[in-house]
Amino acid sequence: MKEIINLPVSNIEEEEYHINMGPQHPSTHGVLRLLVSLQGEMVRSLKPHCGYIHRGIEKMCEKDTYPQVIHLTDRIDYLSAHINNHAVCLLVEKALEVDVPERVRYIRTIMDELARIQSHQLWWSSFGMDLGGLTCFFYGLRDREMILDIWEETTGSRFLQSYNCPGGVMQDIHPNFQKKVHAFLKTFKKKIKDYDRILSGNVIFENRSQGVGILSKEDAISYGVTGPSGRGSGWSCDVRKTEPYSMYGKVQFNEVLRYECDTYSRYMVRMQEMHESMNIIEQLIDNIPEGEHSAKMKAVIKLPAGEYFQRVESARGELGLFVVSDGNKTPYRMKFRTPSFSNLSVLDHISRGMKIADLVAIGASLDLVIPDIDR
Amino acid sequence: MNSFFKYFSDIFHGVKSLLIGMSVTGRYFFSPGQIVTQQYPENRKNLQMFERFKGEVIMLHDGNNQHRCNGCGICENNCPNGSIEVIPAKITGEDGKSKRVIDKHIYHLGMCTFCGLCVKNCPSNALGFGQEFEHAVFDRSKLTKVLNQPGSSIIKGVE
Amino acid sequence: MDNETLKARILEIVPEAQQEENKQFLTLLLPAAKLHDLALKLKNSPELAFDFLFCLSGVDYIKQLAVVYHLRSTQHKHALVIKVKTDDRVNPNFDTVCDIWRTAEFHEREIYDMFGIRFNNHPDMRRIFLEEDWKGYPLRKDYIDEVNIVEF
Amino acid sequence: MKEKDFRDNETLDLFKRTGGNFLMTSIDAVIDWGRSNSVWPLTFATSCCGIEMMATGASRHDFARFGIEVYRASPRQADVIVVAGTIVNKMAPVLKRLYDQMSEPRYVIAMGACAVSGGPFYYNSYHVVRGVDHVIPVDVYIPGCPPRPEALLYGIMQLQRKIKLESITRPEQTMILGKQ
Incomplete structure (x- = not known):
């Protein structure tokens, strides 16, 4: 008893607690494990431990042909599955110098933007839920079902569609597609106002997110934090603007930038992006040109030997696809530069000195998808 | 004096944003036409x-x-x-x-x-x-x- | 800055650099010893300003192991690919660049995990995805694992 | 739904017991009714199927209608673990520990191709467990990649049918058959 009383005070202050968050934890959005060192309630440092869903996709890609790779890229970042497939298709088409029909470009761009909206809707749901608002979970997923219905009618699957294939898309859009997209846009424009009313203006939400997890622009660039998280720090890193692909060069849209650099600004960027995505879809949906839904491709696709790189803007940031080909029908090396992997690396840096409850908000604002990290 | 006003304005804003949020959820509560739940095994x-x-x-x-x-x-x-x-x-x-x-x-x-x-x-x-x-x-x-x-x-x- | 001036500028710093032809980006093969020096200059000199390392990947060319750095300047919008290779398959190592681009810290750990390439002066050189006691480096072409892999 | 509309009734027949006295079977019926209508799942999702599990819990499909009311974050409070997604070698010990922490009676649903058999990652992958039944015993398999929410609801109904055959007097019989 005596020893305990005589403990020097400074010792208690310097005492460090280590807390394991994950791999099974509701707010890590999957199986991420964070080893957090705490001083009291303050986060001193944290170490992410990945690999709890490392499935060796890059190794598997070396055994698959290019059309078969598509079903694996679906499952890397399942919330922007369509965008991942788009990257593979663009790379193959660029390497083979195939000119895809205009119709395919339109369809792919619309599908990409729908994917972005549904990904942000799901992110909004889980972000609200992480901060204690269960209503968000129900509203976000309710509106997401409309997009899933549109997809299911055209592609046959709810969200892992494998709809893109090198040269085009698997099947033509359903005759109801345009009508349904219009109906969705009309409804969602009303619903997104509800989102703002529930979360964006809420005092509790603002207090928990403003000034939390400051990420400066220099750090964002150095850590490679792309996508809405990077744009929340004022870094203009939208691949759709810097290296336009498909129809993005021809549509008018703004790159959403915020300069507060905190969790709230990352939140607002995504909310604004949903508006921009709807804007893009509106410009394209009525003008889909007639034509084939796929270019003529050879039965066996072989890329000429060389190195190829393709970047696309997925819902979480910049997805880079680096392929080394030796002229065979399977890639020699396929590397996915996934956005969540780089975004995760900054988590330690920006959560130092924050409360552990803020860590949940920061983690959610980076919108991590764990299979996207682990591949 | 400043913090005094801030204290009360915080309470006012808190109540206001609470009511705004409640009004959204309340509207859905009173509009059964917007129910989306499908009764799976029954339908x-x-x-x-x-x-x-x-x-x-x-x-x-x-x-x-x-x-x-x-x-x-x-x-x-x-x-x-x-x-x-x-x-x-x-x-x-x-x-x-x-x-x-x-x-x-x-x-x-x-x-x-x-x-x-x-x-x-x-x-x-x-x-x-x-x-x-x-x-x-x-x-x-x-x-x-x-x-x-x-x-x-x-x-x-x-x- | 266009590719020709970029190349000339880099050849001033590292005269041994060789260009690889027919690539999408300007691709330069460097001797491994010069890597860190050049990286520091690429980042810090104002007219180059390569501040964004957007992809860092390991490649196994069977005879050699390589690390490929995809660099980009957010200011000048030019891109560059740097490649370093080593013949040593038993104990390959390069200098780390994670003090220059912080994103490299995780990517280098991934390369160590998958290819067994060690990076000198890296603050935390451990496996990132696989368990610490995992035998072998899966993405190497000579990786054989009869227990875990079912060949198709 | 009627009994004959369900699939795989022949496997379920193996679990059926005969005999037992009136009192005990009545108690069994009441307890099983209670158990089968309040299976609380663990928040455990590793990948894509987890999103469909969330969708099942959300407004459109709402599996609270089956008494699967709340996701529990702690395995100690959960009755069923829906393995939604790939289980890799590094995750397998964690899953086993989670399962061991759950209190009896506990049930496992393998949701999606990855949990059933390794699915898309069966061949050529070096880090994937080929079917979650290598780690923990599984009660119901739901194929699909990912299964749509109705398919998960159907799987839950199958699980409820299985729970209704349990007996508190002879738990070992159901255990042996169920966790073959």
Whole structure:
């Protein structure tokens, strides 16, 4: 008893607690494990431990042909599955110098933007839920079902569609597609106002997110934090603007930038992006040109030997696809530069000195998808 | 004095944003027309999947229990993860020549990812997607299926 | 800055650099010893300003192991690919660049995990995805694992 | 739904017991009714199927209608673990520990191709467990990649049917058959 009383005070202050968050934890959005060192309630440092869903996709890609790779890229970042497939298709088409029909470009761009909206809707749901608002979970997923219905009618699957294939898309859009997209846009424009009313203006939400997890622009660039998280720090890193692909060069849209650099600004960027995505879809949906839904491709696709790189803007940031080909029908090396992997690396840096409850908000604002990290 | 006002304005803003949020949820509470919940097992009779829905891979059979599969194995080669195994057999046809037909078209539903490459690449359009989605079983071996029905044969003129 | 001036500028710093032809980006093969020096200059000199390392990947060319750095300047919008190779398959190592581009810290750990390439002066050189006691480096072409891999 | 509309009734027949006295079977019926209508799942999702599990819990499908009311974050409070997604070698010990922490009676649903058999990652992958039944015993398999929410609801109904065959007097029989 005596020893305990005589403990020097400074010792208690310097005492460090280590807390394991994950791999099974509701707010890590999957199986991420964070080893957090705490001083009291303050986060001193944290170490992410990945690999709890490392499935060796890059190794598997070396055994698959290019059309078969598509079903694996679906499952890397399942919330922007369509965008991942788009990257593979663009790379193959660029390497083979195939000119895809205009119709395919339109369809792919619309599908990409729908994917972005549904990904942000799901992110909004889980972000609200992480901060204690269960209503968000129900509203976000309710509106997401409309997009899933549109997809299911055209592609046959709810969200892992494998709809893109090198040269085009698997099947033509359903005759109801345009009508349904219009109906969705009309409804969602009303619903997104509800989102703002529930979360964006809420005092509790603002207090928990403003000034939390400051990420400066220099750090964002150095850590490679792309996508809405990077744009929340004022870094203009939208691949759709810097290296336009498909129809993005021809549509008018703004790159959403915020300069507060905190969790709230990352939140607002995504909310604004949903508006921009709807804007893009509106410009394209009525003008889909007639034509084939796929270019003529050879039965066996072989890329000429060389190195190829393709970047696309997925819902979480910049997805880079680096392929080394030796002229065979399977890639020699396929590397996915996934956005969540780089975004995760900054988590330690920006959560130092924050409360552990803020860590949940920061983690959610980076919108991590764990299979996207682990591949 | 400043903090005094801030204290009360914080309370005012807090109550206000609470009421705004409550008004949204309250509106849905009082508008039953916006209920989206579907009563799944009760509406099973008239639950219609979309026509392109990929529930399972099936082999299309016509009324005479005949299919179009000649056992070429293109679906097996195209399948990214080996969900399909084609076991061909040799039979002697009417003209005395031996020809390749299908003995068993084995489909592992428990592995299938519904990428659609088999259906897309089938040269004789023998495969299609079924609308069935109620597959849950207690025994994993039940998920391996033989797609060609017992006693079925190939439609004349397809091979 | 266009590719020609970029190349000339880099050849001033590292005269041994060789260009690889027919690539999408300007691709330069460097001797491994010069890597860190050049990286520091690429980042810090104002007219180059390569501040964004957007992809860092390991490649196994069977005879050699390589690390490929995809660099980009957010200011000048030019891109550059740097490659370093080593013949040593038993104990390959390069200098780390994670003090220059912080994103490299995780990517280098991934390369160590998958290819067994060690990076000198890296603050935390451990496996990132696989368990610590995992044998072998899966993405190497000569990786054989009869227990875990079912060949198709 | 009627009994004959369900799949795989022949496997379920193996679990059926005969005999037992009136009192005990009545108690069994009441307890099983209670158990089967309040199976609380664990928040355990590793990948894509987890999103469909969330969708099942959300407005459109709402599996609270089956008494699967709340997701529990702690395995000690959960009755069923829905393995939604790939289980890799590094995750397998964690899953086993989670399962061991759950209190009896506990149930496992393998949701999606990855949990059933390794699915898309069966061949050529060096880090994937080929079917979650290598790690923990599974009650119901739901194929699909990912299964749509109705398919999960159907799987839950199958699980409820299985729970209704349990007996508190002879738990070992159901255990042996169920966790073969």
